[in-house]
Structures are given as C-alpha cells and as structure tokens.
Amino acid sequence: MKPHTPRKRFGQNFLQDQGVINDIISCIHPQPNDAMVEIGPGLAALTQPLLTKINTLHAVEIDRDIVANLTGRFSADKLVIHNFDALKFDFGSLADQIAPGGQIRLVGNLPYNISTPLLFHLAGFAPQVNDCHFMLQNEVVLRMVAEPSNADYGRLSVMLQYHFHMEKLLDVPPDAFFPPPKVDSAIVRMIPRPFELQAADPAALEKLVAQAFSQRRKTLRNNLKGIVSDDDFAALDIDSSIRPENLPVRDYVRLVNYLHTPSGALQQDA
Structure with missing residues (x-):
C-alpha cells in the first residue's frame, strides 16, 4: 500500500x-468494553494500540484514502469506520447506538x-460523553484551561468550562509528528461536569x-x-467596570439566567 501524503486542507500531521x-x-487507560470513538485516526498511531486494549473502536474520518488504508489493515468487527466530517457528525446518535443508556x-x-469549531460542536454532546482525551495546539489547550483574570481566558474557556472539567496532561513537541x-x-x-448552576x-x-x-479590552x-x-449588574452584585476576562463562568450563567427569567427576578442558585 503506497504511503499516504499528508493533506493541508484536512490539517493532517x-x-x-x-x-x-x-x-x-x-493517560486514556482504555478498558476492553469501552464504547470508544476516535476522531481523525489518521495512520493509526493511536488506533492500533487502542485496538490491543478494547474490543471494538469506532472512528470518524473524513479522508477517503485514509479510510481505505484503515479498512485494509483492520477487520470491520474491530474497527468501525464512519467516513464523515467530524464537524457535522452526530455523536449523540452514535452514543445511543453503541452505549445505550451509557456514555462514550x-x-x-x-x-x-x-x-475550535469542533470543540464547540462536541460540547453539545457532553451529557452523552464519559471523557475526552484530545491532542491540540498547546495555545488552544492553554485557552481551554485558563482561569479568570488570565490573558488566555476567553470565550472558549467559558463555554468549555461550563460543560467540562479540563486538565492539561502532556506537552508534545513538533518533532513527534510527520x-x-x-x-x-x-x-x-x-x-463533563455536573451543573452547579x-x-x-x-x-x-x-x-x-x-x-x-x-x-476584550473594553468593560x-x-x-x-x-x-x-x-x-x-447591581442586582447580581457584578462589577460592570471589569473586563470580560475577569468574570468567572458561574457569573456568566447567573447573568444569562437573570436576563431570561420571565419575571425579571433573580433565580435562586440551584
């Protein structure tokens, strides 16, 4: 089988x-009966070792050449490939199929x-997810885990931290890839985190x-x-003169709940 040429349009490294x-x-610590889904299996760097640990792995891959490569290497009962764009893929329906009543x-x-758009897409399926382990740009990971009043704290931080507890685990240098x-x-x-509010x-x-x-520089x-x-702002005891990066996730939730309460009264904390 001829070597696969990495494609820039698919962001392949x-x-x-x-x-x-x-x-x-x-870090993943896979178990035999895990309902596991790999996004972008590529040339099977993670796929192959995962398949030595678990009974069946589902993979979402957009590149048809890679799909052909993987199909030729692994049996269909071990690796189930979904030739689809992960940005449009319904992970919820797959969870219902392979982990009924459970989580993937x-x-x-x-x-x-x-x-970034893929992370926002995946956040919508948080209730049907047990955990995620992803390789990303380090600068994106720093934004994901950033605390309030940190320069990296922003929209991505707030929206992902609303859905997930997150932890940076490992640094990976460029020379680990081709x-x-x-x-x-x-x-x-x-x-996924239980909703405090x-x-x-x-x-x-x-x-x-x-x-x-x-x-970002405005209040x-x-x-x-x-x-x-x-x-x-006064009703919620939120200082309107601070910048958005200084407001914790919980206060963004309190603010939107206050604005969308039919009576206009402050909702009590759950």
Whole structure:
C-alpha cells in the first residue's frame, strides 16, 4: 500500500513518536468494553494500540484514502469506520447506538485547522460523553484551561468550562509528528461536569459570552450595552467596570439566567 501524503486542507500531521503514543494510551487507560470513538485516526498511531486494549473502536474520518488504508489493515468487527466530517457528525446518535443508556469516550488528534469549531460542536454532546482525551495546539489547550483574570481566558474557556472539567496532561513537541507542525501541541483531558448552576437557555449563554468578549479590552458595561443594564449588574452584585476576562463562568450563567427569567427576578442558585 503506497504511503499516504499528508493533506493541508484536512490539517493532517501524523503522530509518530512511540514514546508519546505510549504516554497518551496510558493517560486514556482504555478498558476492553469501552464504547470508544476516535476522531481523525489518521495512520493509526493511536488506533492500533487502542485496538490491543478494547474490543471494538469506532472512528470518524473524513479522508477517503485514509479510510481505505484503515479498512485494509483492520477487520470491520474491530474497527468501525464512519467516513464523515467530524464537524457535522452526530455523536449523540452514535452514543445511543453503541452505549445505550451509557456514555462514550472520545479520543483523537484533532485537526488543528478546525479545532475550535469542533470543540464547540462536541460540547453539545457532553451529557452523552464519559471523557475526552484530545491532542491540540498547546495555545488552544492553554485557552481551554485558563482561569479568570488570565490573558488566555476567553470565550472558549467559558463555554468549555461550563460543560467540562479540563486538565492539561502532556506537552508534545513538533518533532513527534510527520510533517512537524509549526506549533507545540498538548494533551488535554475533558470530563463533563455536573451543573452547579445550569443555564436556562444554553444558546443564550453562548450568545452573551460571545458578545462579552467581542472587544476584550473594553468593560462588561461597554460590551453588553443594550443587553445588560446597570440595574441588572447591581442586582447580581457584578462589577460592570471589569473586563470580560475577569468574570468567572458561574457569573456568566447567573447573568444569562437573570436576563431570561420571565419575571425579571433573580433565580435562586440551584
């Protein structure tokens, strides 16, 4: 079988460092009966060792040449391939199919050119996910795990931390890949979190957070003018003069719940 040429349009950088691969598998800690789904299996750097640990692996892969490569290497009862764009794939339906009443585990070296929209897409399936272990650009991972009042804290931080507990696990250098990317990489673990305070309207939360961070250097009062009044901020005891990066996730949820309460009164904490 002829070697596969990495395709820039699919953001392909293939992991090849066996030491890094072993470390990632150790972090995932796969078990035989896991309902596991790999996003972007590529040339099977993670796929092959995972298949020595689990009974069946599902994989979502957009590149038909890679699908053909994997189909020729692994039996269909061990590796079930979904030739589909992960950005449009219904992970919820797959979870219902392979883990009825349960949850799936997600793993993968995510394409760096679509990592942010893909993370937002995956967040929508959080209730049907047990955990995620993803390779991403290090700068994206730093944004994901950033705490309030940190320069990396932003829209991605708020929306993912609303759904997940997240932890950076490993740094991965460019030379662990072929071709080597121009950025450092990292492994992140994401575990869906129980809602301490649930957004009454998740879509409204996403819209509010996007507006709040539309101009990072301006205050909440300026960025949310016409949406949140001074009286609203005062009712929630939120300082409207701070910048969006200073407001914790929980306060964004409190704010959107207050705005979307029919009576206009502050909802009590759950």
